[in-house]
Amino acid sequence: MDNKIIIFDTTLRDGEQSPGASMNTEEKLRLALQLEKLGVDVIEAGFAAASPGDYDAIEKIAQSVNKINVCSLARAVESDIKAAGMAVNPAKNKRIHTFIATSPIHMEFKLKKTPSEVIKIAQNAVKYAKTFTDDVEFSCEDAGRSEISFLKEIVDAAIEAGATIINLPDTVGYRLPNEIYNFIKIMSDYVANKAIISVHNHNDLGLATANSLFGVMAGARQVECTINGIGERAGNAALEEIVMAIKTRKDEFKGLYTDIVCKEIYKTSRLVSSITGMEPQANKSIVGKNAFLHESGIHQDGVLKHPETYEIIKASDIGLENDNIVLGKHSGRHAVKSKLEALGFELNDDELNAAFERFKILADQKKDIFDDDLRALITDEMIKIPEVFEVITLSSNSCNKGHSSASITIRNKDKIISDSALGNGSVDSIFKVVDRISNINGVLKDYQVKAVSSGKDAMAKATVKVQFEDKKAVLGSGLDVDTMLASAKAYVAALNSYFNLKK
Ligand code: KIV
Numbered sequence: 455m456d457n458k459i460i461i462f463d464t465t466l467r468d469g470e471q472s473p474g475a476s477m478n479t480e481e482k483l484r485l486a487l488q489l490e491k492l493g494v495d496v497i498e499a500g501f502a503a504a505s506p507g508d509y510d511a512i513e514k515i516a517q518s519v520n521k522i523n524v525c526s527l528a529r530a531v532e533s534d535i536k537a538a539g540m541a542v543n544p545a546k547n548k549r550i551h552t553f554i555a556t557s558p559i560h561m562e563f564k565l566k567k568t569p570s571e572v573i574k575i576a577q578n579a580v581k582y583a584k585t586f587t588d589d590v591e592f593s594c595e596d597a598g599r600s601e602i603s604f605l606k607e608i609v610d611a612a613i614e615a616g617a618t619i620i621n622l623p624d625t626v627g628y629r630l631p632n633e634i635y636n637f638i639k640i641m642s643d644y645v646a647n648k649a650i651i652s653v654h655n656h657n658d659l660g661l662a663t664a665n666s667l668f669g670v671m672a673g674a675r676q677v678e679c680t681i682n683g684i685g686e687r688a689g690n691a692a693l694e695e696i697v698m699a700i701k702t703r704k705d706e707f708k709g710l711y712t713d714i715v716c717k718e719i720y721k722t723s724r725l726v727s728s729i730t731g732m733e734p735q736a737n738k739s740i741v742g743k744n745a746f747l748h749e750s751g752i753h754q755d756g757v758l759k760h761p762e763t764y765e766i767i768k769a770s771d772i773g774l775e776n777d778n779i780v781l782g783k784h785s786g787r788h789a790v791k792s793k794l795e796a797l798g799f800e801l802n803d804d805e806l807n808a809a810f811e812r813f814k815i816l817a818d819q820k821k822d823i824f825d826d827d828l829r830a831l832i833t834d835e836m837i838k839i840p841e842v843f844e845v846i847t848l849s850s851n852s853c854n855k856g857h858s859s860a861s862i863t864i865r866n867k868d869k870i871i872s873d874s875a876l877g878n879g880s881v882d883s884i885f886k887v888v889d890r891i892s893n894i895n896g897v898l899k900d901y902q903v904k905a906v907s908s909g910k911d912a913m914a915k916a917t918v919k920v921q922f923e924d925k926k927a928v929l930g931s932g933l934d935v936d937t938m939l940a941s942a943k944a945y946v947a948a949l950n951s952y953f954n955l956k957k
């Protein structure tokens with residue numbers, strides 16, 4: 455059996471199923487290109503039949519990436535498989551991932567089909583998928599609660615029809631690591647070298663990573679996972695945890711390896727948070743804000759004497775560099791370029807010019823520019839979408855008695871519009887003026903602000919989720935040293951996103 459573990463990233467498909475995490479086509483493409491740099495083997499770019507937007511994003515990704523395998527999910531129905539096959543067609547390496555539920559509860563209540571009908575459907579689906587590509591993955595949805603004897607039958611049928619990968623998901627995150635080990639061992643021994651066994655675990659009991667690792671130990675050679683562990687309900691297994699566990703504990707994983715470029719992990723994690731507006735919790739393994747911080751004096755003392763007293767992974771292993779060089783207003787283009795390179799950003803001349811412009815503006819407002827400030831600036835630039843509206847100036851007054859007020863000047867294509875409004879607090883008054891200027895009433899579904907780095911003059915990053923005109927809510931984020939301006943930019947970014955979706 456091969457020692458390489460295939461990393462199948464489903465951030466763009468299962469990850470996007472996280473409540474509130476929807477991404478537009480440009481964002482998906484950005485992320486796909488970053489996932490390619492990260493070195494994932496397969497990218498599940500979406501579910502082509504789900505919507506024209508999903509189809510479009512998969513097709514654009516298939517046209518844009520080079521070596522990575524691009525996959526689309528499809529239910530075991532012809533129309534889904536056809537859409538998936540057409541959407542991934544431009545890719546050099548393409549896969550169709552078709553699935554049907556195999557647990558008694560799903561077959562009886564959801565599908566209302568007998569087990570033999572389900573086998574027939576699976577077999578036809580795989581055969582039809584093979585007319586688009588040789589690389590066909592078949593998933594037994596809810597495999598974790600399916601009967602082994604039935605799984606063996608349906609897996610035989612799928613392999614006979616041409617499936618090359620057999621995925622056995624614990625769809626509802628019910629299983630414990632020892633159960634997954636035994637289950638995957640039985641199935642992997644049964645399938646032997648006729649197909650690759652894949653694991654796909656959900657995190658409902660907080661066991662998705664552990665279950666995936668036990669699956670690998672039992673013979674699975676593909677792991678399906680997402681960046682930051684985002685996904686349906688409590689999420690999927692986190693890519694960064696699986697990859698770093700296999701690397702850090704190579705003694706236990708006995709020669710197994712992934713082709714992930716670990717130094718790209720942190721950057722990819724930041725990009726996913728910026729696009730989805732979902733920050734990993736501070737104590738999240740590998741990519742959380744506190745993952746490499748030592749608070750207790752005893753730990754700090756130990757780390758200073760010998761890092762390995764309390765560190766099993768170095769921050770620099772995942773691309774979280776810290777050279778203690780802080781930039782400021784006297785730093786030149788060369789210093790900014792070298793710092794960005796050290797942080798893992800390779801920018802072309804135009805991108806570097808844009809980054810330097812933004813750096814200079816920030817350096818006029820803030821004395822010390824930390825790595826986190828630079829990372830936030832660049833990531834913000836990366837996810838920028840075409841601007842229909844742009845905030846030019848903002849003046850906001852908060853008041854502890856009576857109303858707060860805001861006056862804004864906004865550019866709308868070639869028009870400059872100014873207006874003011876009163877509100878219950880600064881944020882309310884700012885969002886109200888933007889509504890007046892754009893003539894669209896947004897309903898604010900979520901609003902978060904956080905400091906990007908440290909110090910009283912730290913930049914604020916505001917993220918909003920807004921619903922305009924009964925359509926699906928959109929996200930927007932804004933960065934500024936002024937929290938109210940960051941909020942205004944975030945709200946206007948959501949408005950721009952809404953207009954871009956309508957196009
Ligand atoms: O969790 C699951 O079962 C899935 C399948 C569609 C693979 O996401």
Ligand code: ZN
Nearest residue numbers: 468623625654
């Ligand atoms: Zn899933």
